[in-house]
Amino acid sequence: MLRVGLTGGIGAGKSEVARLFASYGAVLIDADRIAREVVEPGTPGLAAVVAEFGAGVLADDGTLDRAALARIVFADPARRETLNAIVHPLVRERSAALERAAGDGAIVVQDVPLLVEGGMMSHFDVVVVVDASPGTQLDRLVRLRGMTEEDARGRMAAQATREQRRAAADVVIDNDGPREALEARVREVWHDLERRAAAAA
Template sequence: MLTVGLTGGIGAGKSEVSRLLVEHGAVLIDADRIAREVVEPGTPGLAAVVDAFGPEVLAGDGSLDRAALGAIVFTDPDRRAVLNGIVHPLVRARSAELKDAAPADAVVVQDVPLLAENGLSDLYDLVVVVDVAPETQLDRLTRLRGMSEADARARMAAQATREQRLAVADIVIDNDVPLDELREAVARVWEGLVRRATGA
């Protein structure tokens, strides 16, 4: 088994790269998706978040109001640390379960948005960073996701810098390119990962 940590800044296109890797045969463990699962209604994770941040982070249907929680934590590092202290251990435990269930010869790609921020590179055989210029991130967040420029900049500032991410990269995938070029780049990376996984 080859374990790959996949990361990139918000708006870098990490989801597209992970989707392409899955098309090639990767086993994907998506930390963002798991982070949503562990705070679904009825979970201990959601109860802990409400204990820490109050009932105002709940939507009318009892689910987590992500916008309300985001408004609290994205501008306050201490509050963000509290949230991470609740969610991250739950995500790690579920990720470990999924990894253990993967075939012995699998390339397991763990999509980890905060890999650089949390010093997690040593947990993986290889780290792949999806890289774009900060201007590209800002454009995608405002144009494609409808964020205000201030909100987009705050979210970018809450993450590692481009330089910090590149410093932990074993492989860099440039996503400031058209989709067909990205597909070709991911295919080349996949071939290398398979060689590593199989010892070929």
């Protein structure tokens, strides 16, 4: 098994790279999706979040009001750390179970937005960073995701710097250009991962 950690700044295009890897045959473990699952209604994770942050983070239907929670944690690094201390262990536990189920010969790609921030580089055989310029990130967040510029800049500032991510990378996928260039680069990286997996078998 080859363990690949995939990360990148918000708006860099990491999700698209993850989708391409999965289409080539990777076993994809999406930390964001798992993070949503572990705080669904009725879970110990949601109970712990509500106990810490109050019922104001619940929507009328009993689900987590992500926007309300985001307003709290993105404005206060200490509160964000508290949230991470609740959610991250639950995500790691579920991710490990999915990885064990993947099988010996698999290339397991874990899509982890906060891989660098969490100092998780040593958990993986290869760290792949999807990189884009801050201008590109900002444009995508405002134009494609409908964020205000202020909100987008706040989200970007809450993450590791571009330099920190690139320094942690074994492989960098630049994503400032057209989609065709991204697909060609991801295919190239995938062949490299296949070679590494074969060498490790």
